[in-house]
Amino acid sequence: MSPLDDPAVTPLRVAVLGAGTVGTEVLRLLEQQRDDLAHRVGARLQVIGISVRDRTKDRGDHVDPALLTEDPHALVREADLVVELMGGIEPARTLLLEAMAGGASVVTANKALLAQDGAELYEAADAAGVDLHFEAAVAGAIPLVRPIRESLAGDRIQRVLGIVNGTTNYILDAMTRTGAEFDEALASAQRLGYAEADPTADVEGLDAAAKASILASLAFHTRVGLQDVHCEGITSITADDIAAARRLGSVIKLLSIVERIDDEDLGERISARVYPAMIPATHPLASVSEAYNAVFVQADAAGSLMFYGQGAGGSPTASAVLGDLVSVARQRVHGGKGPGESNYASLPIAPIDELRNGFYVALTVDDQPGVLAAVAGILSSHGISIATIHQEPIGASPEAGGVAGRDVRARIGIVTHTAAESAMSTALDDLSTTAAVVAIDSVLRVEGE
Amino acid sequence: MSPLDDPAVTPLRVAVLGAGTVGTEVLRLLEQQRDDLAHRVGARLQVIGISVRDRTKDRGDHVDPALLTEDPHALVREADLVVELMGGIEPARTLLLEAMAGGASVVTANKALLAQDGAELYEAADAAGVDLHFEAAVAGAIPLVRPIRESLAGDRIQRVLGIVNGTTNYILDAMTRTGAEFDEALASAQRLGYAEADPTADVEGLDAAAKASILASLAFHTRVGLQDVHCEGITSITADDIAAARRLGSVIKLLSIVERIDDEDLGERISARVYPAMIPATHPLASVSEAYNAVFVQADAAGSLMFYGQGAGGSPTASAVLGDLVSVARQRVHGGKGPGESNYASLPIAPIDELRNGFYVALTVDDQPGVLAAVAGILSSHGISIATIHQEPIGASPEAGGVAGRDVRARIGIVTHTAAESAMSTALDDLSTTAAVVAIDSVLRVEGE
Structure with missing residues (x-):
């Protein structure tokens, strides 16, 4: 009997925290694909509640007002699976810890939280025997966390280098195309919705640095926090710099780089850094435009791999969230536990000076x-x-x-x-x-x- | 205590079937990375035997002659995990069925076997409650099977299009670069080791078609066999065609395309096909040269994704095999079962004529x-x-x-x-x-x- 009709198959209770752009899209896709997802999971996914700050706000057709709640703590206690899309550190951190302590598996897109408190979250997941998935935290729809964590688990990653922040890429792209100064390009990005009203996290490189810390942790089996990432933003890039890059046959891109460094005297160390850099106009990353992301992964056996796609936006991020949701839901149905934290290597961080x-x-x-x-x-x-x-x-x-x-x-x-x-x-x-x-x-x- | 030192953690017994280019490289990496792999899996991977046709042949430093056996049937009976790198239909098929019936999980790179007998293998895995992984069967080192099967499990894939056969890409590339006819380019590819002595499977498109059948099965949750794939090779491509393509601002590439087709009258169907096609010289696939592979995946929510890397060769293929081996080994240690066959959609195949x-x-x-x-x-x-x-x-x-x-x-x-x-x-x-x-x-x- 199909899991859609079998009354013996209990639906999995899903709590969604946050109903902004991504949350709304996740809810739409859960509704639109309900039968498909039930087949893929082996059980129905039943949304039991959606936590929001303001229940009275209209959220469109795909958000059932009867499911809205302003008490996320009560909601996560009832859930088998929790999808966290609130962003920010608190109350997201406390809610995820409560959810996992209560036995729920968790899917989050919260890169800032993972970069700051990843170790605590992983330990909570491990202690509770639940899953913690976060594909959407890095590079939106592009499968990157799972390939690095699983597909390359039998290889030795040397370097991950890429463009993982769409806002800064949009701004640098506009400066390159139009000759504008940073302030003008930022203002235009804000008008078009590519940059937030407070653009600090993007333009200062903090968002890219949080993603670099996540990528470095996975790639090198080492705890790498935000404080371990050398971070420079793009606010000081001028039209003169862009023109100089062009004269040199180059473009300027904000790069996130995480790297294994072998030194005869100092042994094996790693580096994680974010800064704007000149790259040749012929480099594949040079043609990554607007809000797209692209990431190169170099590993000893696999060689050089490239991943490319939409790095942000409601639908692409929702795709990554739902992929994770199907994974954690499948583990619920079929038993077992997905990969947890792997920090056995504990490699030292090389300071940027070296x-x-x-x-x-x-x-x-x-x-x-x-x-x-x-x-x-x-x-x-x-x-x-x-x-x-x-x-x-x-x-x-x-x-x-x-x-x-x-x-x-x-x-x-x-x-x-x-x-x-x-x-x-x-x-x-x-x-x-x-x-x-x-x-x-x-x-x-x-x-x- | 680390799994490396804990005597209570039983090593997992690994049987390797085949010690050619890929097998030798898998054995080298298993040896070189033994401690890393033990940490990532949670138990040691112990190679208990390597089956070969001829035990007397020298296979280099990383193949312990004491582990060689000419009796693969006895070997798979003793194994927890079986890595199949023999290629061909028999005896690989029988050995994998025996392995799974005996309770072993299986990793294979055998695209021809999966395209022909995938359904039987999946059923055997399901019946035995073991895992069947095959990342290396499509696009070498490029993570593609896992992203399609897991990362995009919450999305609706519309189309997968790409270059998945390095030999034909090398030949078409050489014809484009030098103006040579097909026969000359093939001979040169054979001299350089890019094409086999019997190049039929590659140049007739059969290898690409097997991969298309695997991709279509995963993307559309439908059984798609080799016979469902419309297949045309590159043997009739002439230097005139290449010159005509150039005049039209295009290049000729052998494409594998699997696609969802919505028709008002006929409903939802799928198509899987392999043929040489003209694509604009500005298309990202046009610049994929030599033995590289590149694949576009389009999904409703994720949008367009691209994956690029080395599609063949000992090391890249071994990287994919080992990623799968870590996955199936982790499931052994932590319980549960990875994703099995998903064929609930059972969509009809649209004939090429339509x-x-x-x-x-x-x-x-x-x-x-x-x-x-x-x-x-x-x-x-x-x-x-x-x-x-x-x-x-x-x-x-x-x-x-x-x-x-x-x-x-x-x-x-x-x-x-x-x-x-x-x-x-x-x-x-x-x-x-x-x-x-x-x-x-x-x-x-x-x-x-």
Whole structure:
């Protein structure tokens, strides 16, 4: 007998916490695909309640008002499966801990919570013998958590590198397309719904860093929290930087990079970092536009894999949530437990100072004889060798301290060969105290070459 | 206590059937990563035997000669987990059935066996309560089976389209790069190890069709066997076709396409097909070169996803095998059972005749007044409208029946708008009996526009 008709098959009770864009879409798909999901799970999924902050708000056709509740604590006590889509740390954290302590398996899209309190959540899941799934927390609809956690479980991952924040990608894309400054591009992204009213988490790189911490934890079997991720956002990227990138045949993308580093003396360590970087315009990531995400995974045996798709939005995120929901529901019906935390490797985190990178450095200098030699000399004294250098006068203007018709300042753009981050850091200190250097305008990593 | 040291944790007994390129690499990785795998599984994986046809052959450092056996039947009876890498239908089929009947979970890379006897294998796994995993059977290292079977289990897949055979991709790539004819490109692929001595399964599209049947079964929850897949290979692709594609801004790729088709009258059906097609040179699949694979998955909520990586080779395939081995081993340790067959939808297969496509048709015609009008008239009479048409004289030669200095034959290349396969089929019958049409040189689908 099919699980749809068999009265002996008890439906699984599902609590949905949050009915925003993703929650509403999850509820719509649960309704629209109810028979399909019952077949795939082996039991019906019955939504027993939807917790919201305001029960009186209209939420469209797919949210049954009779199921709305403002008491999520009572709701999770009654559930077999809890889908958390509220976002934020509290009350999401307490509710998930209550749900798991009560024996419910949990699906969440909450990257900030996982990055901050992942260890506590995993321990609670383990103690209760329940599942904790979070495919939707990284790269929206793109299957990435499951492939890294399961498909590559027999391989050794070296590096995960990608674009995992759609908002910043949209903004950088707009700056590249239109020549706009950051503020204009952000305002346009906000008008179009690609950026939130408070864009901090996106533009400061925190959202990408939370995702990097999740990816690093999975890839390297090590606890990696948000505090372990070196994080730089895109707020200081200028139209000049974008133009310089174009001149160099590159584009600027906000990258999340997690990496295994083998060092003869220091042994095996890992690095997790988020920063805007110049990548060649011919690199596959360069053509990832607007709110799309793309992630490369390199592993010893598998080689290089790429995953591409929509990284955000109601439907794509709901797809990932429902995939997880079917998984945890199947485990309920068929017994057993999905993969839990794997942190046996406990590799140390290499500080950013100890890494090596190519750099792009833009300086404003006094346009006088010997400046270029001085700049090159400072870099060289720190063991940094120059790959390309470009100097052009800055149009004379009273602001620039110039005299009409005569250029007194110049812009120097330098691309270095691979150099130690620490060497670059002290070289920049030296440059900043060099009389002829008026300003260090930009420092960007160069990746993907 | 770690599972590495705890004497109470019994190792899982692993039988490896076949020690060719993939088998040897699986054994190497099992040895090299033994501690990591033990942590990830929760128990040690102990290889208890390796079945080969010839025990006396040297197999390198990672194959312990003491573990070699020529009696796979005895071996699988002793195993908890069986990894089948022999290929072919028998004895692989019987051995997997014996293994599962004896309570072992099974990992296989055998696409031909799954395409032919998948239903029987699934039923045996279900009856025995064991797992049957086969990530390596499709697209090598690329996680595709697990994402489709699990990550997208809460979504509705509309279409899976991609390049899943590296040998034919290598050959078409070489023809495009060098202008070579098929036979030359095949010979070069054989010399370089990209094609087997007997290339039939690859160049006739059978390998791609087996993979399409597996993908369709998973994506549409329907049993789809090899016989349900419309299959055309690349043996008739000529240097002329490649040149024509280039002139049209396209390239020729062997595509595997599985698709859900909604028809007002006929309801929901599915299609699975493999054929060489022209795709625009700007399409992401156009730049997939050599032995790489790339697959697009379109689903209602997730939108369009792309997966890219190495589709064959010892290491990439071994990575997929080991990911599955960790999964089935984890289920052994933690209880429960992974996803089994899901065929509840049982959708009917739409015959190729009932589909619609754009076409490229190349004809040799007598170069006389009215030929073009006759050809266009025949297409039009079958409701086929022409998108572009190109006519050029064929250089006069005795073979072509020409007189020096005078062209008597011409080549016509036509790209049609979307048309019914059945209409094209009857139009081609009519063209073949038209006096002025000397030969129908090529008929190719046009995809990806």
